[in-house]
Amino acid sequence: MKSIKIGLLGLGNVGYGTFSVLKRNQEEIKRRAGRGIEVVAVAVRDVARAEALVAGACKVVNDPHLIVNDPEIDIVVELIGGYDLSKTLVMQAIANGKHVVTANKALLAVHGNEIFAAAQDKGVMVAFEAAVAGGIPIIKALREGLTANRIEWIAGIINGTTNFILSEMRDKGLDFATVLKQAQELGYAEADPTFDIEGVDAAHKATIMSAIAFGIPVQFDKAYVEGISNLNAVDIRYAEQLGYRIKLLGITKRATVNGVEGIELRVHPTLIPAKRLIANVEGAMNAVLVHGDAVGASLYSGRGAGAEPTASSVIADLVDITRLATADPEHRVPHLAFQPNAMTDIAILPMSEITTSYYLRMHVADQPGVLADLTRILAERSISIDAMLQKEPAEGETHTDIIMLTHQTQEKNVTAAIEKMEALNSVVGTVTKIRLENLS
Amino acid sequence: MKSIKIGLLGLGNVGYGTFSVLKRNQEEIKRRAGRGIEVVAVAVRDVARAEALVAGACKVVNDPHLIVNDPEIDIVVELIGGYDLSKTLVMQAIANGKHVVTANKALLAVHGNEIFAAAQDKGVMVAFEAAVAGGIPIIKALREGLTANRIEWIAGIINGTTNFILSEMRDKGLDFATVLKQAQELGYAEADPTFDIEGVDAAHKATIMSAIAFGIPVQFDKAYVEGISNLNAVDIRYAEQLGYRIKLLGITKRATVNGVEGIELRVHPTLIPAKRLIANVEGAMNAVLVHGDAVGASLYSGRGAGAEPTASSVIADLVDITRLATADPEHRVPHLAFQPNAMTDIAILPMSEITTSYYLRMHVADQPGVLADLTRILAERSISIDAMLQKEPAEGETHTDIIMLTHQTQEKNVTAAIEKMEALNSVVGTVTKIRLENLS
Numbered sequence: 047m048k049s050i051k052i053g054l055l056g057l058g059n060v061g062y063g064t065f066s067v068l069k070r071n072q073e074e075i076k077r078r079a080g081r082g083i084e085v086v087a088v089a090v091r092d093v094a095r096a097e098a099l100v101a102g103a104c105k106v107v108n109d110p111h112l113i114v115n116d117p118e119i120d121i122v123v124e125l126i127g128g129y130d131l132s133k134t135l136v137m138q139a140i141a142n143g144k145h146v147v148t149a150n151k152a153l154l155a156v157h158g159n160e161i162f163a164a165a166q167d168k169g170v171m172v173a174f175e176a177a178v179a180g181g182i183p184i185i186k187a188l189r190e191g192l193t194a195n196r197i198e199w200i201a202g203i204i205n206g207t208t209n210f211i212l213s214e215m216r217d218k219g220l221d222f223a224t225v226l227k228q229a230q231e232l233g234y235a236e237a238d239p240t241f242d243i244e245g246v247d248a249a250h251k252a253t254i255m256s257a258i259a260f261g262i263p264v265q266f267d268k269a270y271v272e273g274i275s276n277l278n279a280v281d282i283r284y285a286e287q288l289g290y291r292i293k294l295l296g297i298t299k300r301a302t303v304n305g306v307e308g309i310e311l312r313v314h315p316t317l318i319p320a321k322r323l324i325a326n327v328e329g330a331m332n333a334v335l336v337h338g339d340a341v342g343a344s345l346y347s348g349r350g351a352g353a354e355p356t357a358s359s360v361i362a363d364l365v366d367i368t369r370l371a372t373a374d375p376e377h378r379v380p381h382l383a384f385q386p387n388a389m390t391d392i393a394i395l396p397m398s399e400i401t402t403s404y405y406l407r408m409h410v411a412d413q414p415g416v417l418a419d420l421t422r423i424l425a426e427r428s429i430s431i432d433a434m435l436q437k438e439p440a441e442g443e444t445h446t447d448i449i450m451l452t453h454q455t456q457e458k459n460v461t462a463a464i465e466k467m468e469a470l471n472s473v474v475g476t477v478t479k480i481r482l483e484n485l486s
Numbered sequence: 487m488k489s490i491k492i493g494l495l496g497l498g499n500v501g502y503g504t505f506s507v508l509k510r511n512q513e514e515i516k517r518r519a520g521r522g523i524e525v526v527a528v529a530v531r532d533v534a535r536a537e538a539l540v541a542g543a544c545k546v547v548n549d550p551h552l553i554v555n556d557p558e559i560d561i562v563v564e565l566i567g568g569y570d571l572s573k574t575l576v577m578q579a580i581a582n583g584k585h586v587v588t589a590n591k592a593l594l595a596v597h598g599n600e601i602f603a604a605a606q607d608k609g610v611m612v613a614f615e616a617a618v619a620g621g622i623p624i625i626k627a628l629r630e631g632l633t634a635n636r637i638e639w640i641a642g643i644i645n646g647t648t649n650f651i652l653s654e655m656r657d658k659g660l661d662f663a664t665v666l667k668q669a670q671e672l673g674y675a676e677a678d679p680t681f682d683i684e685g686v687d688a689a690h691k692a693t694i695m696s697a698i699a700f701g702i703p704v705q706f707d708k709a710y711v712e713g714i715s716n717l718n719a720v721d722i723r724y725a726e727q728l729g730y731r732i733k734l735l736g737i738t739k740r741a742t743v744n745g746v747e748g749i750e751l752r753v754h755p756t757l758i759p760a761k762r763l764i765a766n767v768e769g770a771m772n773a774v775l776v777h778g779d780a781v782g783a784s785l786y787s788g789r790g791a792g793a794e795p796t797a798s799s800v801i802a803d804l805v806d807i808t809r810l811a812t813a814d815p816e817h818r819v820p821h822l823a824f825q826p827n828a829m830t831d832i833a834i835l836p837m838s839e840i841t842t843s844y845y846l847r848m849h850v851a852d853q854p855g856v857l858a859d860l861t862r863i864l865a866e867r868s869i870s871i872d873a874m875l876q877k878e879p880a881e882g883e884t885h886t887d888i889i890m891l892t893h894q895t896q897e898k899n900v901t902a903a904i905e906k907m908e909a910l911n912s913v914v915g916t917v918t919k920i921r922l923e924n925l926s
Contacts, residue, residue, distance in 0.1 A: 183631025191623025194801030261824035268834035344788030361634030384701035394708035
């Protein structure tokens with residue numbers, strides 16, 4: 047089957063991420079989507095730079111209208127940002143009957159109602175998973191995963207720049223201006239950081255989530271927006287002493303005031319109990335906590351920005367559209383994610399062949415040479431030790447516990463080493479083995 | 487438009503949860519799905535009990551074959567569990583051209599390949615969001631949200647019973663047998679807890695995720711399964727001293743052994759660094775950490791069991807199927823989650839009307855009566871104090887900081903109180919106000 051043809055508007059950070067991931071994972075994506083997804087053209091300001099990046103893989107044009115008017119192109123991916131040119135291009139793409147994928151939260155928070163109405167009339171999709179919380183599939187969770195629920199509230203860390211700054215302020219006891227400067231040097235904050243630090247970006251995203259959660263139009267102009275630029279380091283310390291962390295949250299919730307139902311929509315620094323999982327989402331990570339009446343609270347966290355995390359969401363939207371345009375309705379999403387004729391037969395490994403780290407506990411005689419014997423047995427099987435804990439024997443005891451954490455090795459090596467260890471006279475009973483994963 | 491007709495097999499915990507949530511949120515769900523979703527019949531062993539529960543809202547039958555063979559029914563929801571009768575009924579429903587929704591991980595982990603092939607042939611869907619991690623939409627995230635990625639590994643806390651037991655063992659320093667007994671009394675563990683504590687339930691779920699992540703058939707017989715019944719309290723303590731927590735993880739990952747690609751699929755107690763977010767998922771909660779090459783690590787957490795969390799996923803599947811059977815392909819999922827003709831006009835509240843708690847910091851003269859003035863001003867506006875922190879004045883200083891955390895109140899009350907506080911001679915400069923959310 048002929049591949050789906052994509053036109054990219056913009057080949058910056060996210061645009062090039064999208065181009066790269068589509069290329070690198072093209073087989074994997076095709077096995078899932080049922081047909082190939084191919085970038086056929088990109089529109090950029092700097093044609094020479096883009097031509098070097100795409101290396102002949104697709105057309106490069108300067109005029110973005112050439113993309114939205116190109117009859118060959120099925121889906122337009124808008125990654126140029128802003129409200130004006132992007133709106134003109136998106137509306138033109140819709141008018142031309144093309145599906146649109148966009149990461150542009152500002153555009154949707156401000157002009158979303160008009161854009162979605164046009165798409166509805168024209169029978170095309172405007173998909174925007176990448177517009178909120180980067181790589182986290184939160185739009186899908188809200189629109190499809192939690193449809194059983196009356197959503198009660200959403201609270202999200204939905205701006206990585208401010209979360210990075212707040213984490214650093216707390217961690218290192220620094221003030222806002224110092225950390226902002228560092229963040230700019232590290233590339234976590236833009237040269238003009240206003241949209242991030244004043245909460246505007248978070249409010250765009252909260253506005254979109256509010257509409258989806260409660261079935262209301264997008265209303266960015268009604269959002270309360272307060273950033274972190276006036277936040278004092280001393281308040282972060284006092285909050286901590288009281289058991290709280292300060293996060294910039296985007297919050298939207300149902301509220302009843304004087305018997306009338308309303309919606310709260312607000313972005314501001316917020317104290318939250320330090321023991322909540324979301325309070326421990328640090329650095330540039332994002333997280334969204336959703337409370338539904340049936341499911342209770344559920345949390346979605348991951349990278350909220352960056353080239354490939356954002357590309358992950360852009361491409362998920364491309365696959366969604368491709369599946370709709372390709373499959374029988376009943377098999378839009380294959381049961382096991384990959385098309386039935388595109389399964390592989392990679393074997394499940396026997397346990398002896400798996401690789402991980404290990405916690406080993408030995409109960410041993412408190413006598414010279416024991417540790418030497420144990421470490422020799424490990425060394426002979428090329429198992430190296432990452433950490434060790436040796437307890438003093440209890441009062442009147444002649445034996446004690448030794449705990450070792452190993453670096454990664456194959457299970458069969460550890461099994462063989464344990465057999466040798468248990469054969470030592472100095473080792474009492476069996477060696478306790480628990481596997482260890484760093485999950486990094 | 488005529489509603490979609492559902493037949494429920496089983497009206498236990500999850501079955502009744504599904505029935506209740508569909509009824510309670512019927513308007514909300516209809517606004518999202520585009521048409522009503524109606525339970526027309528349930529099949530149960532105890533007809534009298536079920537008739538009391540459904541109170542005339544639908545037919546109650548004793549023979550489940552009456553449901554799978556009923557031409558009026560569009561979707562069969564299988565919630566009876568087990569491998570035998572459930573398989574017969576699911577296969578018969580498929581043969582009759584009905585879509586199936588199931589929460590039965592055991593059935594799918596063991597007979598999934600046969601069931602999905604039959605559904606594919608017949609052009610029906612077998613949906614199973616509720617089979618893995620209860621209310622967390624992890625199947626949707628893996629099958630649709632992360633399609634751009636080459637999935638590298640998944641590690642999940644996917645059994646609430648064992649996570650509850652491990653959390654209690656660590657928290658209270660108790661041994662396995664003691665905590666299991668408590669868990670049984672609290673209803674967190676079944677009378678026969680074998681499937682949970684020996685890791686079988688987690689392995690069923692890991693098997694399903696493994697197939698979806700890597701495009702391989704379900705292969706429960708190849709999974710390595712080790713539970714927590716032999717876990718010693720002393721190892722939980724030693725692990726903690728070394729900076730780790732022990733969780734029962736379901737793990738599946740790509741591995742290359744001697745140049746050949748393979749898949750690891752294993753369930754066992756695992757040490758993980760205590761600082762990881764997933765290490766802090768406690769009690770009966772579930773969480774799944776997915777690592778994809780583009781998105782990096784993303785975490786999905788929430789309630790993994792229970793009547794309504796599981797019903798949340800069952801109903802999400804029902805809405806998915808309903809949307810496919812109802813909408814134009816291009817508008818399967820409405821842009822803003824609700825059908826365009828079913829939006830509401832609930833107003834966004836002005837900030838003065840919102841309700842939350844507050845952190846207030848005042849810089850005050852260290853003299854008698856100041857605290858009395860401040861607390862009187864709050865009391866006059868019915869703002870009650872939850873916690874307070876008063877710092878000693880620094881050496882040689884005549885002023886100090888007072889911090890108060892309030893209970894919930896409307897913003898306008900706090901604004902008015904702050905105005906009064908700032909007018910006091912004893913209060914220097916402005917009062918710092920930061921909002922506080924408990925997120926519970």
